[in-house]
Amino acid sequence: MDFLNAIILLLNFTVLPALTYGSQLALGAIFVTLIYGVLRFANFATGDMMSFGTMFAVILTYYFQSIGINFGILPTALLTIPFAVFMMIFYMLTIDKFVFSYYRVKKSPPVQLAMVSVGVMFVTQAIIRIIIGPSDRRFLDGEKFILKATEFKEITGLNEGLTIKSTQIITILVTILVVSIMFWFLNKTKTGTSMRAYSDNEDLALLSGIDPKKVVLITWIIAGILATIGGILYGLDKSYRPFVYFNNMLPIFAAAIVGGIGNPYGAFLGGYVIAFAEIFLTYAYKKFFMYILPESLEPTSLVQLLSTDYKFAISFSILVVVLLFRPSGIFEGKKI
Amino acid sequence: MKQYYNVITAYSIMLFLIILVGIFQSWSIALSILNYCLISAVMTIGANLQWGYAGLINFGIMGYTALGGLAVVLISVAPVPEAWSAGGLGLIICLLIIVLMVLSIKFLSSKFKKLKNKTFVISSIIIIGIILIRFISATAIENIESIDPAKTGFLGGLGLPVLLSWIVGGLFAAGVAFVIGKIALGLRADYLAIATLLIAEIIVSIIKHEDWLARGVKNVIGLKRPAPYEIDLQNTEWFINLVEKFNSTKLDFINSISERQEILSQLVIDASSVYVKLCFTVLFLIVVAILLVLTQRALYSPWGRKMRAIRDNEISAGAMGKNVVKEHLLIFVLGSAIVGLAGAMMVTNDGLFTPGSYRPMRYTFVIWVMVIIGGTGNNFGAILGGFVVWFLWVQAAPISLFLISLFTSHLPETNELKIHLINSAPYFRFLIIGIGLLIIMRYRPQGILPEKIVKQ
Numbered sequence A: 001m002d003f004l005n006a007i008i009l010l011l012n013f014t015v016l017p018a019l020t021y022g023s024q025l026a027l028g029a030i031f032v033t034l035i036y037g038v039l040r041f042a043n044f045a046t047g048d049m050m051s052f053g054t055m056f057a058v059i060l061t062y063y064f065q066s067i068g069i070n071f072g073i074l075p076t077a078l079l080t081i082p083f084a085v086f087m088m089i090f091y092m093l094t095i096d097k098f099v100f101s102y103y104r105v106k107k108s109p110p111v112q113l114a115m116v117s118v119g120v121m122f123v124t125q126a127i128i129r130i131i132i133g134p135s136d137r138r139f140l141d142g143e144k145f146i147l148k149a150t151e152f153k154e155i156t157g158l159n160e161g162l163t164i165k166s167t168q169i170i171t172i173l174v175t176i177l178v179v180s181i182m183f184w185f186l187n188k189t190k191t192g193t194s195m196r197a198y199s200d201n202e203d204l205a206l207l208s209g210i211d212p213k214k215v216v217l218i219t220w221i222i223a224g225i226l227a228t229i230g231g232i233l234y235g236l237d238k239s240y241r242p243f244v245y246f247n248n249m250l251p252i253f254a255a256a257i258v259g260g261i262g263n264p265y266g267a268f269l270g271g272y273v274i275a276f277a278e279i280f281l282t283y284a285y286k287k288f289f290m291y292i293l294p295e296s297l298e299p300t301s302l303v304q305l306l307s308t309d310y311k312f313a314i315s316f317s318i319l320v321v322v323l324l325f326r327p328s329g330i331f332e333g334k335k336i
Numbered sequence B: 001m002k003q004y005y006n007v008i009t010a011y012s013i014m015l016f017l018i019i020l021v022g023i024f025q026s027w028s029i030a031l032s033i034l035n036y037c038l039i040s041a042v043m044t045i046g047a048n049l050q051w052g053y054a055g056l057i058n059f060g061i062m063g064y065t066a067l068g069g070l071a072v073v074l075i076s077v078a079p080v081p082e083a084w085s086a087g088g089l090g091l092i093i094c095l096l097i098i099v100l101m102v103l104s105i106k107f108l109s110s111k112f113k114k115l116k117n118k119t120f121v122i123s124s125i126i127i128i129g130i131i132l133i134r135f136i137s138a139t140a141i142e143n144i145e146s147i148d149p150a151k152t153g154f155l156g157g158l159g160l161p162v163l164l165s166w167i168v169g170g171l172f173a174a175g176v177a178f179v180i181g182k183i184a185l186g187l188r189a190d191y192l193a194i195a196t197l198l199i200a201e202i203i204v205s206i207i208k209h210e211d212w213l214a215r216g217v218k219n220v221i222g223l224k225r226p227a228p229y230e231i232d233l234q235n236t237e238w239f240i241n242l243v244e245k246f247n248s249t250k251l252d253f254i255n256s257i258s259e260r261q262e263i264l265s266q267l268v269i270d271a272s273s274v275y276v277k278l279c280f281t282v283l284f285l286i287v288v289a290i291l292l293v294l295t296q297r298a299l300y301s302p303w304g305r306k307m308r309a310i311r312d313n314e315i316s317a318g319a320m321g322k323n324v325v326k327e328h329l330l331i332f333v334l335g336s337a338i339v340g341l342a343g344a345m346m347v348t349n350d351g352l353f354t355p356g357s358y359r360p361m362r363y364t365f366v367i368w369v370m371v372i373i374g375g376t377g378n379n380f381g382a383i384l385g386g387f388v389v390w391f392l393w394v395q396a397a398p399i400s401l402f403l404i405s406l407f408t409s410h411l412p413e414t415n416e417l418k419i420h421l422i423n424s425a426p427y428f429r430f431l432i433i434g435i436g437l438l439i440i441m442r443y444r445p446q447g448i449l450p451e452k453i454v455k456q
Helices: A002-039 A046-066 A077-106 A110-132 A149-156 A166-188 A190-200 A202-207 A212-237 A242-258 A264-282 A286-292 A308-325 B002-024 B027-053 B061-076 B081-111 B118-145 B162-184 B189-209 B237-246 B248-252 B257-299 B302-312 B314-319 B324-350 B360-374 B379-407 B416-423 B425-443
Strands: A145-147
Touching: A002 A046, A002 A166, A002 A190, A002 A212, A002 A242, A002 A264, A002 A286, A046 A077, A046 A110, A046 A212, A046 A242, A077 A110, A077 A212, A077 B425, A110 A242, A110 B189, A110 B360, A110 B425, A145 A166, A166 A190, A166 A212, A166 A264, A190 A202, A190 A212, A202 A212, A212 A242, A242 A264, A242 A308, A242 B189, A264 A308, A308 B162, A308 B189, B002 B027, B002 B379, B027 B061, B027 B257, B027 B302, B027 B324, B027 B360, B027 B379, B061 B162, B061 B189, B061 B324, B061 B360, B081 B118, B162 B189, B162 B324, B189 B360, B237 B248, B237 B257, B248 B257, B257 B302, B257 B324, B257 B379, B302 B314, B302 B324, B314 B324, B360 B379, B360 B425, B379 B416, B379 B425, B416 B425
Parallel strands: none
Antiparallel strands: none
């Protein structure tokens, strides 16, 4: 019984949150990696682009709520995804047309493009703050919990409760759906194959008649979908605040590089690596050991490897270690 | 002379703008903008050394700035003896353990090159060391932080003059940059950018959360200054006389003695703040001038030519027998040291150390925008960039407020769009700087004052 309690404790406080957070990071990391693989630059506007898409979802959610449209027990924000994605893609294509395409045609070094993306970051941040302001916003509605701790205790008779928030399940399910569609698209369709070819070797791809404009367009469309959905899921689970989204760029980069930048599968797994490391290393295991160890061996301290203040620092340290020993990432980067 | 025509024009315009601020807003504001411009200039000299001379991307400027600030606290604040006696010993033992760990790992990796289980041995040393440190430091830190937490709760500094801390700030940054450079400089350009950005975040989060070191997010206030304090000046005889002399024509018109006294004391208060800021300005100007002379000389020396050769073509420079790795490390350390110096200057100027305020937006990206807008590879350009961008950063809100009210003047006061726009005026600074960066990158990628290659 104690053993079961310990398992439930870990599930409730580490595994479920890590899976949720990992899914959100994974979507962002695939976005970074796609841009890096096909358009060949590190996009420093990542966090703000995710924030931009989410902003529309927030505004539309408020609008839908005001005219009485809702999605039953599910959050209204899910209804707004198509519109938010559309706005996001529109914005990305505009930016690409006026900013990035010039450097792509000129074949500028990736560093210059990264610098340009810093400019885009500033502009995007300004637009977001001018439209919606910098404050914290919650836009989750519908049923909050699928399973409450007290209900779980009643059903199973255990001491530890398991709380399943609806946002956690929604995040995990939506991520699986989006990512599997994307991998199917990349591997099975002709357009997806041409994207991979373009990413592998641009010259050969051009020679074999692949239209670069189409590849870039499709990349931005997929990137827009990933960024918006990732941003909305994060916002539903925590809350929407532009500054936090900007900061999320850092663990997302870490996830993309840990997984091997340019490699979507790696980025997907990298998101979970980062999330699990962050949560497992900062969790206080005292209660867990109280369940599984005999009374005489019970720990007196919190048994916390690192204080939660260093949550971000962990993902960065992992990144540094990976960069040192395997600069191409755990799962071999630079191919789609 | 002709080749400096651009430089002189650009700087005169900048000076004119600052004087305009002095006339229309106040001299105190103008001087504080100028001081921050000078600090930004030091930072851009450092960043330009790395990016302009050597083509290294260092997005970790924030981390070195914070280290410089930390140096001010550790050098100039008076020590807290109670804290030292409560937990100093434990922390010194921890420091010794760290030194021992580093030395033993170094020894192992140099002496036993072919040892089979080397990784295993080294990682076990690290793990045992960390467990020991956590065990010893936990009580020490708790003791230190419990001593008068509202005022101290940290070890304090050494109580030395604050100007010394500027040098120490540079040394701190240089030391950390040496370690980071050893680790990360082999990476490709964009990886280096991301790695340095994240390492800087680690540095800042350590400073933020280790309260025993510098009070963390509780901030350290009331730091020493190399300039006199306003309150002392206001009671000093010669200063009051000086202010009286300056304003004698204005004061002569006033007949009543009490009224005259009142106006004089108000003038003295204003003048004291301007005087203190002027002291800082002079100090900062000296630093900028020294750095400018040194970097200019370095740029046109054989060493500078070597750096440019490495930047322009690493492979051929390597083939000519230049040690690319060593030179990169050297310039990474030098540039970071200058940024650390700037961080120390900034904290001294503010008189307070707020680790929570170190954010990548303000201390990394804005500095980079300065270098790129001003002119990469040209020190005068980089400094100008520091001036222009900082000026815009501060004055963007008033400018955009003015523009908003101009464009919405036909709308009634209660119009929601107008109110919303006026409330979001502070965020237009991001828009102005972002668009400025994009335009410069597109139409003048070398910056306002491009790099000049002098043929010798």
